[in-house]
Amino acid sequence: MPGRRDKAVPADTPPATPTTPLPVTQVQRPWVELRIHGVSGTAPEDMLHSAHACQVSGDEFSRFFRPCDPLRRETRPEPDHILEGYHWGKYTSGSWRQGLWLVILPFGVVNAAQFMLPTPTTKAATIWHAVAGGMLRLLGLGLTATLLLGVAVLTMDLTVWQWAPTHDLPQWAAMPGWPMAAAMAVCVGVLALLFSFGRRLGGANDRTDHRDGLSPGSGLGLTAAPADPPTELGRENFFTGDTDAPALRMLHLATGLALIAILGAAPGLGDNGADTAVFWSYWISAALLGLLVVIVVLLGDPEETVTVRTEGWTAWLRTRIHALARPVAVLFVVLAALDLGFSLWWAGRRPLTTSRADQALPGIDGVAFGVLVACVFAMLVLFVATAVLAALTRTHGSEAPPAPFARFAMGMTPALAAAIGTFLAVGYAAAMPFGWAWFLGRGGGPDYEVSPLLQRIAYAWGLTFLLMAVLGLAAGISYLRRRAEFRDRATAAYTFGEPEPTLRLPASWLGRVATGMWSARLKNAIQLVLWVFAIYGLVLSLAAGAEYFGRGEGDDRPFELPGPLDALSEDTSDGGGTLVITIGTVVLIGLAAGLLFLGRGAIRQESLRRGVNIGWDVLAFWPRAVHPFVPPPYSQRAVADLRARISWHLGDREPNSYAQTTPPEPEADHVVIAAHSQGSLIALAAVLWLPPDQRARVGLVTFGSQLKVQFPRAFPAYVNFSVLTWLYAELGQRWVNLYRDTDAIAGPVLSWGHSPDRLTATEQSYRIDQWDRRYEDVIDPITGRRVCGPEWRLLDPPPFDPKLQQGPVARIRAHSHYPDDPDWPNAVRAVFPDTSTRSAMIVSGSAGAGLHPDRS
Numbered sequence: 001m002p003g004r005r006d007k008a009v010p011a012d013t014p015p016a017t018p019t020t021p022l023p024v025t026q027v028q029r030p031w032v033e034l035r036i037h038g039v040s041g042t043a044p045e046d047m048l049h050s051a052h053a054c055q056v057s058g059d060e061f062s063r064f065f066r067p068c069d070p071l072r073r074e075t076r077p078e079p080d081h082i083l084e085g086y087h088w089g090k091y092t093s094g095s096w097r098q099g100l101w102l103v104i105l106p107f108g109v110v111n112a113a114q115f116m117l118p119t120p121t122t123k124a125a126t127i128w129h130a131v132a133g134g135m136l137r138l139l140g141l142g143l144t145a146t147l148l149l150g151v152a153v154l155t156m157d158l159t160v161w162q163w164a165p166t167h168d169l170p171q172w173a174a175m176p177g178w179p180m181a182a183a184m185a186v187c188v189g190v191l192a193l194l195f196s197f198g199r200r201l202g203g204a205n206d207r208t209d210h211r212d213g214l215s216p217g218s219g220l221g222l223t224a225a226p227a228d229p230p231t232e233l234g235r236e237n238f239f240t241g242d243t244d245a246p247a248l249r250m251l252h253l254a255t256g257l258a259l260i261a262i263l264g265a266a267p268g269l270g271d272n273g274a275d276t277a278v279f280w281s282y283w284i285s286a287a288l289l290g291l292l293v294v295i296v297v298l299l300g301d302p303e304e305t306v307t308v309r310t311e312g313w314t315a316w317l318r319t320r321i322h323a324l325a326r327p328v329a330v331l332f333v334v335l336a337a338l339d340l341g342f343s344l345w346w347a348g349r350r351p352l353t354t355s356r357a358d359q360a361l362p363g364i365d366g367v368a369f370g371v372l373v374a375c376v377f378a379m380l381v382l383f384v385a386t387a388v389l390a391a392l393t394r395t396h397g398s399e400a401p402p403a404p405f406a407r408f409a410m411g412m413t414p415a416l417a418a419a420i421g422t423f424l425a426v427g428y429a430a431a432m433p434f435g436w437a438w439f440l441g442r443g444g445g446p447d448y449e450v451s452p453l454l455q456r457i458a459y460a461w462g463l464t465f466l467l468m469a470v471l472g473l474a475a476g477i478s479y480l481r482r483r484a485e486f487r488d489r490a491t492a493a494y495t496f497g498e499p500e501p502t503l504r505l506p507a508s509w510l511g512r513v514a515t516g517m518w519s520a521r522l523k524n525a526i527q528l529v530l531w532v533f534a535i536y537g538l539v540l541s542l543a544a545g546a547e548y549f550g551r552g553e554g555d556d557r558p559f560e561l562p563g564p565l566d567a568l569s570e571d572t573s574d575g576g577g578t579l580v581i582t583i584g585t586v587v588l589i590g591l592a593a594g595l596l597f598l599g600r601g602a603i604r605q606e607s608l609r610r611g612v613n614i615g616w617d618v619l620a621f622w623p624r625a626v627h628p629f630v631p632p633p634y635s636q637r638a639v640a641d642l643r644a645r646i647s648w649h650l651g652d653r654e655p656n657s658y659a660q661t662t663p664p665e666p667e668a669d670h671v672v673i674a675a676h677s678q679g680s681l682i683a684l685a686a687v688l689w690l691p692p693d694q695r696a697r698v699g700l701v702t703f704g705s706q707l708k709v710q711f712p713r714a715f716p717a718y719v720n721f722s723v724l725t726w727l728y729a730e731l732g733q734r735w736v737n738l739y740r741d742t743d744a745i746a747g748p749v750l751s752w753g754h755s756p757d758r759l760t761a762t763e764q765s766y767r768i769d770q771w772d773r774r775y776e777d778v779i780d781p782i783t784g785r786r787v788c789g790p791e792w793r794l795l796d797p798p799p800f801d802p803k804l805q806q807g808p809v810a811r812i813r814a815h816s817h818y819p820d821d822p823d824w825p826n827a828v829r830a831v832f833p834d835t836s837t838r839s840a841m842i843v844s845g846s847a848g849a850g851l852h853p854d855r856s
């Protein structure tokens with residue numbers, strides 16, 4: 001058969017088999033293969049391919065394991081080959097409390113948006129960066145209020161105000177007020193739970209006494225990261241955390257207390273001859289909320305790198321704000337707590353009757369509208385600030401990175417991500433009341449009114465469900481149109497070998513592989529989906545706010561938007577939009593039930609908790625910046641611990657009493673870091689912080705990595721094209737990345753622009769070290785891997801004979817089980833460093849020959 005299928009790898013390529021690793025002789029010192037898992041906290045036994053694994057280093061969070069036998073004796077693949085795994089999954093799925101993190105996922109999305117902002121390079125860009133950061137902090141405050149408002153509607157409004165007075169349980173002519181005070185106390189308890197999420201990492205066992213995190217350069221006797229490459233991951237302040245985070249945490253606490261105090265006092269404003277003290281309590285809390293908003297917006301730069309350089313009174317003001325942030329926050333907490341105490345006392349004394357129980361709690365709708373206005377205002381300003389910042393930091397010409405590394409959505413990712421997080425938070429907050437209202441009214445009981453503004457949220461979620469159905473239909477049509485194309489690609493990819501290329505996969509599997517390849521490419525549409533949902537949610541919020549705000553004095557009928565725009569926020573008072581509201585209500589009730597059952601299961605089962613907290617595996621890498629109630633960032637510990645372990649293996653050890661009585665483990669000849677998925681980001685940060693002499697003895701294998709697909713495009717200040725090229729050069733090109741066409745999460749890192757697989761064509765791609773033009777790729781005749789310079793495309797499932805007599809074809813592995821691939825031993829040995837003992841190693845052929853055909 002003509003074409004590229006006749007081309008084989010160079011003659012000096014090691015003759016490997018799918019099951020036999022390359023032979024290697026004994027060396028003077030061992031070498032270490034250090035594996036790092038990705039999302040979902042892979043079990044150590046699975047990571048090391050061993051029935052038993054023993055912890056050999058670390059603590060209860062950062063854990064290093066090695067394979068062992070049932071008697072806990074270490075086992076090695078070869079006498080000189082130490083296999084070790086770094087397990088960091090306990091940071092996000094170790095305890096039952098982490099099962100509750102599911103509810104605060106929107107907090108993490110908005111917090112991560114701060115780190116999506118690009119690094120400003122001019123004074124104007126610095127100002128707009130500060131504006132965007134202020135709006136993100138305001139949005140974070142709004143999300144705290146939104147979630148707390150949902151709890152208040154469920155407890156204070158639906159349960160106590162509407163359900164309890166009309167029920168037959170206690171036969172009260174006038175129900176006492178203590179149940180309302182109890183409901184307010186429940187809201188305070190939920191706020192306390194959220195507040196506890198913001199505690200420092202590790203609790204009592206935290207190794208940092210005065211800071212929220214541990215810097216890789218602090219207390220470990222290691223040199224600081226180099227000034228180059230230009231990445232915020234090389235900045236020590238990134239790992240020590242925001243110094244204003246404790247103050248921000250107290251400010252959110254004060255906001256929650258003041259909000260509950262307002263809701264407790266609001267019913268008294270409608271009474272005839274309302275108590276003057278209640279009036280002042282209400283407006284004192286409102287004034288506190290206004291001041292808290294101003295302070296949170298002005299609190300400053302959480303990244304401590306782009307603070308606006310000002311002089312005179314403005315510089316003095318910013319300095320005072322940072323210096324007084326914590327004492328002022330404590331003062332506001334005390335004031336809000338005192339006001340809440342009075343509100344609780346007053347609510348406990350005020351009897352509840354049935355006369356006003358047929359409608360929502362007074363004040364709920366107004367507070368909800370105020371929170372909506374704050375969030376919409378923050379989103380609008382954030383969109384403007386992000387657009388200007390993106391324009392000011394855009395690079396052109398030779399300075400611009402290749403298109404696959406360009407920022408998502410033209411640099412608008414922070415605003416889009418924040419909009420998605422806000423829409424999720426609003427959905428979470430509305431799901432609880434709608435689900436509870438249905439539960440209270442089940443079985444033919446009376447209906448309980450949910451706030452009209454929340455009904456508009458149900459209408460918006462009904463429209464959103466219809467939009468999702470349209471997008472799903474579009475995806476289905478795309479699959480039907482392209483399935484033949486992907487089947488041809490799968491056929492071409494699995495047709496290889498010598499002397500005559502043959503199809504190396506049963507024909508019945510080609511359709512499944514083609515579907516997997518198509519599904520994996522859905523991630524390329526994430527920009528479009530972000531744009532659609534962000535703009536869609538913002539427009540719906542504006543429409544709901546405009547109609548609510550346009551309602552006349554004493555008029556129960558809301559203002560209607562002109563023409564077709566009226567369908568964006570349907571009038572619910574006359575039954576309009578009933579079908580859409582019903583759909584939205586069903587969606588929200590389903591969301592509430594799903595959160596309840598997932599949370600309950602995650603609390604009880606660590607395996608389910610690992611799956612539920614996949615989102616936190618990605619989001620909790622980023623320190624607390626704009627929302628203080630997100631889980632503690634594991635990057636502040638994981639990067640330091642991994643770097644310290646690598647240095648220890650390479651001989652950077654301090655004498656201690658234990659080592660004097662126990663024979664120390666020999667210094668390793670070199671370390672091969674094998675990092676999967678999110679673990680590749682941890683590995684990249686750790687290698688950046690290694691001193692040059694140790695980096696020269698390190699090789700890197702990444703697999704299932706998002707270092708090009710996600711991080712440079714969403715977090716350009718931290719991972720970008722310059723960082724990857726710099727690290728590839730610093731490692732002496734000892735970096736191989738493995739990817740699969742069926743991986744729906746990850747993709748290539750060190751190459752791009754891959755030509756499609758064709759039976760009669762030669763595949764080509766661009767490479768990270770030579771990206772002036774496309775170079776020809778090489779197809780391995782044994783395993784079928786496609787070698788794109790330092791990048792290997794692995795076939796999934798691994799090819800065997802079509803009659804299935806010499807190997808299994810059981811499932812598509814997609815994002816998982818890369819070390820099971822027959823090419824894994826070759827990838828590990830391809831990144832062996834050149835050390836003083838390299839000459840003692842005799843490999844069948846050259847470890848790097850044929851793997852990088854564009855290098856000598």
